[in-house]
Amino acid sequence: MGVDGQRGRAERRRRVAQVAALEEAARRAPAAYRRRVLLLALFGQGVLALAALVGLGLPLLALAGLAIHGFTLELQDTIGLLLMFGLGVMMARALWLPVAPPPGHALRPEDAPALAEDIERLRVAAGAPPLDGVVLDADLNAAAATCPRAFGLLGERRYLVIGLPLLQLLDREQLLAVIAHEFGHFRSERGRFMAWIYRLRLRWLRIADSSASGMTMSSLLLRFFVWYAPRFDMTSFVLAREEEYAADAMACRLVGADALVSGLLRLEHASAWLEKRLWQPMPARMRAQPSPPLSICAEQARWLRERPQADPARVLAASVCEHDADDTHPALARRVAAAGVATGVASDLRRDAPPAAALIDPAVLAEAERTVDAQWRERLRRPWAEAHAAAASERQRLEALERNPDLETAERLQHAHLAETLRPERDPRRIYAQLLEDLPDDASVLFRLGVLQVDDDDPAGVALLERALRLDIGAVGPAFDRLDAWDRDPTLSAATLAGLQRLRAAYAVQAESLRAREGVDEDDALEPHGLDPAALDPLRRVLAGTAPVAEAWLACKRLPLPGEPPHYILLLRWRGSMASETAGLKRLAAALSLPGSLTVIGDGDSSQRTYAARVRAVCPVPVYRRG
Numbered sequence: 034m035g036v037d038g039q040r041g042r043a044e045r046r047r048r049v050a051q052v053a054a055l056e057e058a059a060r061r062a063p064a065a066y067r068r069r070v071l072l073l074a075l076f077g078q079g080v081l082a083l084a085a086l087v088g089l090g091l092p093l094l095a096l097a098g099l100a101i102h103g104f105t106l107e108l109q110d111t112i113g114l115l116l117m118f119g120l121g122v123m124m125a126r127a128l129w130l131p132v133a134p135p136p137g138h139a140l141r142p143e144d145a146p147a148l149a150e151d152i153e154r155l156r157v158a159a160g161a162p163p164l165d166g167v168v169l170d171a172d173l174n175a176a177a178a179t180c181p182r183a184f185g186l187l188g189e190r191r192y193l194v195i196g197l198p199l200l201q202l203l204d205r206e207q208l209l210a211v212i213a214h215e216f217g218h219f220r221s222e223r224g225r226f227m228a229w230i231y232r233l234r235l236r237w238l239r240i241a242d243s244s245a246s247g248m249t250m251s252s253l254l255l256r257f258f259v260w261y262a263p264r265f266d267m268t269s270f271v272l273a274r275e276e277e278y279a280a281d282a283m284a285c286r287l288v289g290a291d292a293l294v295s296g297l298l299r300l301e302h303a304s305a306w307l308e309k310r311l312w313q314p315m316p317a318r319m320r321a322q323p324s325p326p327l328s329i330c331a332e333q334a335r336w337l338r339e340r341p342q343a344d345p346a347r348v349l350a351a352s353v354c355e356h357d358a359d360d361t362h363p364a365l366a367r368r369v370a371a372a373g374v375a376t377g378v379a380s381d382l383r384r385d386a387p388p389a390a391a392l393i394d395p396a397v398l399a400e401a402e403r404t405v406d407a408q409w410r411e412r413l414r415r416p417w418a419e420a421h422a423a424a425a426s427e428r429q430r431l432e433a434l435e436r437n438p439d440l441e442t443a444e445r446l447q448h449a450h451l452a453e454t455l456r457p458e459r460d461p462r463r464i465y466a467q468l469l470e471d472l473p474d475d476a477s478v479l480f481r482l483g484v485l486q487v488d489d490d491d492p493a494g495v496a497l498l499e500r501a502l503r504l505d506i507g508a509v510g511p512a513f514d515r516l517d518a519w520d521r522d523p524t525l526s527a528a529t530l531a532g533l534q535r536l537r538a539a540y541a542v543q544a545e546s547l548r549a550r551e552g553v554d555e556d557d558a559l560e561p562h563g564l565d566p567a568a569l570d571p572l573r574r575v576l577a578g579t580a581p582v583a584e585a586w587l588a589c590k591r592l593p594l595p596g597e598p599p600h601y602i603l604l605l606r607w608r609g610s611m612a613s614e615t616a617g618l619k620r621l622a623a624a625l626s627l628p629g630s631l632t633v634i635g636d637g638d639s640s641q642r643t644y645a646a647r648v649r650a651v652c653p654v655p656v657y658r659r660g
Contacts (some may be wrong), residue, residue: 048267051267052267052270052271055267055268055270055271056271059271059272059275066271066272067226067272069268070230070268070269070272071226073264073265073268073269074230074233074265074269076261077261077265078233080257080261133180134165134166134168134178134180134190134192135168135170135176135178135180135192135194136168136170136408136412137168137169137170137171137194137401137404137405137408138168138169138170138400138401138404138405139166139167139168140166140167140168140169140195140393140397140401144393144394144397145392145393145394145397147392148389148392148393149167151205151209151212151392152164152167152193152212155209155212155213155216155287155288156216158287159213159216159217159219159220159283159287160220161216161219161220162191162219162220163191164191164192164193165180165190165191165192166190166192166193167192167193167194167195168192168193168194168195169194169195169196169197169200169401169405170194170195170196170197170405171196171197171198171329171330171333171405171406171408171409172194172196172198172199173196173198173199173202173300173303173304173307173333174194174196174199175193175194175195175196175199175211175212175214175215176193176194176215177191177192177193177194177215177216177218177219178191178192178193178194179191179192180192191219193212193215193216195208195212197330197333197390197398197401197402197405198303198307198330198333198334198337199211199300199389200388200389200390200392200393200398201333201334201337201388201389201390202299202300202303202337202388203296203299203300203388203389204386204387204388204389205386205387205389205391205392206288206289206292206296206386207292207293207295207296207299207389208296208389209287209288209292210284210285210287210288210289210292210293210296211284211293211296211300213283213284213287213288213293214280214281214283214284214293215280216283217276217279217280217281217282217283217284218276218280220283230269230272230273230276233265233269234265234266234269234273234361270361273361274361274362274363276361277361277362277363277368278363278368278371281293281368281371281372282371282372285372285373290372290373290374291374293372294368294369294372294374297365297368297369298343298345298348298349298365298369299343301348301351301352301365301523302340302343302348302523302524303337303340305351305521305522305523305524306336306337306340306341306524307333307336307337309488309522309524310336310339311332311333311336314457316420316454317453317454317455317457318457319416319417319420319421319424320420320421320423320424320427320428320454320455321421321424321428321455321456321457322421323418323421324410324414324417324418325409325410325413325414325417327406327410328402328406329405329406329409329410330402330405330406331402331406341524343523344523344526344527347523347525347527347530348365348523349365349366349369350366350523351520351521351522351523352364352365352366352521352523353366424455427451427454427455428455430447430451431448431451431452431455431456434447434448434451435448442472445468445471445472446468446475446477446478449461449464449465449468449478449481450481452464453465453481461485462482462485462486462489465478465481465482465485466482469482474504476500476501476504476505476508477501477505479497479498479500479501479504480497480498480501480505480508480511480512482494482497483495483496483497483498483500483501484498484515487515487519487525487529487533490524490525490526490529491529492526492528492529492531492532494529495529495532495533495535495536496532498512498536499536499539502536502540506543509540509543509544509547510544510547510548512536512540512544513537513540513544513548516533516536516537519533520533546592546597549590549592549600550590550592550600550630550632557590557591557602557644558590558591559588559589559590559591559602559647559648559651560588560589560590560591560651561588561589561651561652562587562588562589562601562652562656563589563599564587564627564628568627568628569587569656569657571626572585572587572603572625572627572656572657573656573657575621575624575625576605576621576657577657577659579617579620579621581607581608581609581613581614581617582605582606582607582608582617582621582657582659583605583606583607583608583658583659584605584606584655584657584658584659585603585604585605585606585655585656585657585658586603586604586648586649586652586655586656587601587602587603587604587648587652587656588601588602588604588647588648588651588652589601589602589629590602598628598629598630599628599629599630600629600630600631600632601627601629601630601631601632602631602632602634602648603621603625603631603632603633603634604634604635604636604645604648604649604652605618605621605633605634605635605636606635606636607635607636607637614635614637618633618634618635621633634648
């Protein structure tokens with residue numbers, strides 16, 4: 034794994050540890066944790082209020098000064114007032130962040146009277162404030178959207194967003210349970226404070242999106258935003274996750290736990306199905322087709338109709354595999370347990386009930402689909418065109434290969450790969466199956482065909498993967514990455530899962546050994562490198578030829594398999610910029626040769642300070658020092 038990958042893993046581990054520490058702090062002293070979140074929230078709002086005061090007050094002060102002095106000022110007074118006016122205008126412009134309503138089709142009450150009545154009834158029962166509108170969009174989701182005015186200092190507009198695919202997936206009671214959950218975010222079961230913090234988090238996220246898309250902001254305010262936003266996000270994370278449980282409790286009280294749980298089960302299963310069948314192949318379609326599909330709504334509806342029967346136990350088991358440290362939504366199994374619904378009762382109920390889309394006039398639905406499809410195509414128009422243009426050389430290469438009847442083995446492998454990524458209308462399994470007839474012992478063909486078959490819930494793919502691993506043990510790493518992803522796939526059958534579990538058990542030790550070589554971890558067991566001076570001479574020569582390297586320390590990581598080649602950790606003190614260090618470490622990792630695998634880290638990376646200290650402790654005398 035490269036330096037960037039190691040840093041990504043380190044960042045991930047650090048965030049997981051931070052979330053765990055915050056959860057423990059909130060459990061031990063909930064009042065103190067809430068005070069901490071409140072003070073940080075008030076601090077952020079106070080800074081914005083001060084900026085707003087400066088932005089509005091300075092121009093008014095400048096105008097008042099001009100009026101008092103009769104508009105005849107000395108040069109220095111004029112310059113001072115102009116500077117105040119310019120600063121005030123800049124701050125006011127930075128604060129006046131236009132956040133548009135969520136995109137989609139505005140649903141009027143008369144378009145769906147029964148649904149509008151249900152929404153208003155739930156809103157009143159939840160104690161939520163009035164809505165500024167209900168919007169239909171293209172997502173398989175629902176959301177409580179807020180649009181802040183001037184960073185929320187002048188209030189906010191509130192919208193309920195319902196995805197058209199969600200209307201086709203859920204029945205009326207399931208949809209109402211989801212809507213009640215969203216109203217819980219406007220008015221929490223556990224108090225206004227949690228709901229306010231939840232909305233404040235969403236507000237900062239919207240601000241982040243707007244700033245990333247080109248918002249004009251003063252450099253001072255931008256620096257504060259870059260410093261404050263991640264800290265508020267992390268500090269309030271646990272409270273936001275508690276708010277999700279509170280919103281679920283609201284839905285259970287207003288609609289019923291069975292309706293909520295069955296809707297969540299169906300949504301989890303359908304989301305995974307759409308991700309695999311529609312969204313994962315989308316990049317290939319972008320490279321192959323010059324423009325987006327005409328109707329994303331129709332395509333989602335088609336795939337939802339073809340969705341297989343969900344196994345509730347499997348859906349719950351898949352949701353346990355990862356408790357995401359980036360998503361405030363708890364794992365589905367935890368939400369079901371919190372709702373008080375027994376696993377045996379948590380079944381995909383109401384499958385034969387009419388979809389909630391029946392609550393809306395068909396003509397209105399058709400109009401909404403046209404609006405949403407047009408917006409979706411327009412939003413993707415530019416990135417789609419860029420992706421299609423970037424793949425022009427690949428399409429030309431594929432066409433050249435297809436015109437050549439006498440391809441060599443390497444060219445046939447390239448053709449199969451290009452056809453898979455540039456011919457989404459074809460079944461890639463047939464291409465690899467034909468290639469496997471001529472290359473029965475090619476590990477790459479076996480591996481790719483096995484992956485495609487397992488993705489399609491064909492247990493025969495497991496045997497192909499096992500043959501690939503026997504031929505090439507280096508495929509264990511990619512195979513276990515896929516196994517981790519399949520563990521989280523609720524659409525796979527019991528037969529396919531049983532085969533994957535056997536494969537995991539057969540190669541677990543090899544996978545652990547390979548992953549131990551991928552990078553560094555705080556739990557690594559380190560020991561002296563054990564190399565004699567002669568073995569270190571080639572290393573020293575390469576380091577001597579790299580001017581920014583001042584010192585180097587070398588340690589060895591203890592691996593799970595006895596007798597296997599060692600894995601070394603090389604720590605460098607780099608004299609230069611972080612940018613040059615990142616590129617330099619990559620070059621050194623490729624140039625250095627030791628009797629085993631190697632990871633190179635720099636002591637300038639703040640995320641590796643603890644690990645660097647441990648390497649120095651194991652190797653107190655540097656193996657290299659310039660001069």
